[in-house]
Amino acid sequence: MDFHVDQTLNLADIDYLSVLSAFDEGVIIADQSGRIVFYNEIQSQIDDLEPEFVIGKSVPEVYNLDDNSSLILRCLKSGQPILGELFYYRTCRGKLVNTVNSTFPLKQHNRVAGAICFIKDYNLLDKEISASPAFSPYEGHGHGNGTRFTFSDIIGDDEKFLQSLKEAQLTSGSPSPVMLYGETGTGKEMFAQSIHNHGPRHASRFMGINCAAIPENLLEGLLFGTSKGAFTGAVDKPGLFEQAHGGTLFLDEVDSMPLNLQAKLLRFLQERKIRRVGGGTDINIDVKIISSVSNNPQAALQDGQIRMDLFYRLAVVFIPIPPLRELSNGVELLSRHFIYKYNLVLGKTVMGVSEQVLDIFRRYHWPGNVRELEHLIEGTMNVIEAEDIIRMRHLPRHFLPPEFTVLTEQASGAAAGGRDDAAGASGISHPPIDEFATDGLRKKTTPESLLGRQKAREKELINLALLESGGNVSRAARKLDISRQLLHYKMKKYGLVRGSY
Structure with missing residues (x-):
């Protein structure tokens, strides 16, 4: 089988390239700058791209990816392997591809000199798993023993x-x-x-x-x-x-x-x-x-x-089992997974969330944890139209705090008037400060001051509930219609001590 390599890097004489060319998985090698220098035939079949077209181009030139969404570029930046990642991407010719990828840094003299990515076509992998006797279906779905998960x-x-x-x-x-x-x-x-x-x-x-x-x-x-x-x-x-x-x-x-x-x-x-x-x-x-x-x-x-x-x-x-809010990178990782999952279920082509949405996700306390995040992603993807990025205007109103609801309404109005609500994939562009209105009056304010007032009001309500309950957290939580765990979290957040009541 032929293999394709950028001859300027003098890799053609290295024996392992012939092995990589014979792999039954896709293989891509990029140099330190993110330029593709090796691209085997299996990957060519997965992407429907000719190796001669790909070799020598940067990753963003071949795929609709950037520094944050490309596994290869992330690996080059961090110097750390990324293993078994479910991945959903679009090629420069518009083909949507579902894969399972493992990406490793290539180091020379303890410095990252490139990255190698092994790619498995998810559709083929799914067929292999379904045909395996160890994964015989139980009641239409599962492992034949009453379970669905490993x-x-x-x-x-x-x-x-x-x-x-x-x-x-x-x-x-x-x-x-x-x-x-x-x-x-x-x-x-x-x-x-x-x-x-x-x-x-x-x-x-x-x-x-x-x-x-x-x-x-x-x-x-x-x-x-x-x-x-x-x-x-x-x-x-x-x-x-x-x-x-x-x-x-x-x-x-x-x-x-x-x-x-x-x-x-x-x-x-x-x-x-x-x-x-x-x-x-x-x-x-x-x-x-x-x-x-x-x-x-x-x-x-x-x-x-x-x-x-x-x-x-x-x-x-x-x-x-730690809650979602305590997991570093948990929201970002799981958001990608659920977007991938519901792209398949709903036939969508969503690539990710905007930076502004991701920032809200990171700051939200997620009382329903992973289940709440999944339901939010699923619901949002049911109503999103032919767009690649989940933006603030796509999120349900009940999820957004008041200051972001105002932003979303302004951005939606701007979009209806022909203005784009995003700068690239970074999310919604903010309208001028004097566009915000409260109680029908034009006021100059900022998202920060709105957020500060919301926090002060929340602290006041919690303080009042604890006073009325004599410091009994269970009764106070029932008054506020939230869980005890969430109330404990907010008491700690605002420095409220049960013994003070």
């Missing part, structure tokens, strides 16, 4: 997040109970399913139940099963423990389980036996228990929401 589906590069991921992988081979602690939307069920699929029980069933979503009078029968005659209309029916025998049972929001059922769960953990509701026979069960809590477990123990003896048996391995 560790490869979990995205994040933050140090704290990777530590939690490592602990989850290490514990997957153990029969010991695992408790996952994370706010709503942090991906606790993804972790639970991944632990199951990474361990020796992966061929057996994974069963999960949200203890907070099931009425107390139904939960016991669902978990432990029923015997005929136990109550009017009762039939012999196995519960989730029996159905998960040999596999894994995931108890989501276990701190919402009624105390009488917590006692039955404790008995199982001690004796590895269950008894159906209305039954007289003990049934031996072999199952790995994974549980989760969204609220601080120490607070749940103090409030009597969970038995202490049960907690220590469930939390033999305790894995905290």
Whole structure:
């Protein structure tokens, strides 16, 4: 097979180039300036571009990418590898391409001299996975054991997040109970399913139940099963423990389980036996228990929401999952992933978000975490028209703080009048200061002063709620209609101490 290389760099005599040319993946090599010096035939087929056309051109000349969106240019800048990145791009001739890329810096005398990128066509990869016996479908989607997720589906590069991921992988081979602690939307069920699929029980069933979503009078029968005659209309029916025998049972929001059922769960953990509701026979069960809590477990123990003896048996391995707002680069990384995902689902061609939108994302506290971000991206991409970039005007009004809502309205009006709302991909250009209006009066103000007033008002409302609640955080949170976790976060943010009330 022929290979294509820029002869001026004297790389043609290096033996490894013939190996790269024979790869069944696309390969691109760029020099320190971002100029493409090697481009194999597989990549030519993926892009529908001739090697002779590509060689010698810079990355932005060949692809609709810049320093921030190009993996090669990012790698050259950081000197760090970028592994297994789902990537969506457009060539200079307009072809949209979905790939999985791994990019590595090429160093000479400890200095970055170039970058090499290995590219796998995602559509071909998806077909290979679908044809594999290990990925036989279950109920139309999944791994054939009641799960949809493995560790490869979990995205994040933050140090704290990777530590939690490592602990989850290490514990997957153990029969010991695992408790996952994370706010709503942090991906606790993804972790639970991944632990199951990474361990020796992966061929057996994974069963999960949200203890907070099931009425107390139904939960016991669902978990432990029923015997005929136990109550009017009762039939012999196995519960989730029996159905998960040999596999894994995931108890989501276990701190919402009624105390009488917590006692039955404790008995199982001690004796590895269950008894159906209305039954007289003990049934031996072999199952790995994974549980989760969204609220601080120490607070749940103090409030009597969970038995202490049960907690220590469930939390033999305790894995905290950090919230999205604490993950460095998390919002940017996940935004790219969800844009890629919903491009495929919705048939869109969105390339990314503007710098202004990304700045809002970084400052937002994300009480719904990853789930909230995904739903926001999905909703935005449903209503965006034939555009490549998600801008402020595309975001739902309820998401934007007041000062940005004003900006968006002004920018939308300008766009309707023929003005572009963006300078490149950086987002919305600001209208003149005297265009902002409040209560029908023209006032000179700035986004900063508006934001400052909003923060002051928020602090005032929180302070008032705490005063009226005598410092009881739970009651104050209910008054404000926010979660306890969010109220704790805002109290810390504004320097409000519970003991002062």
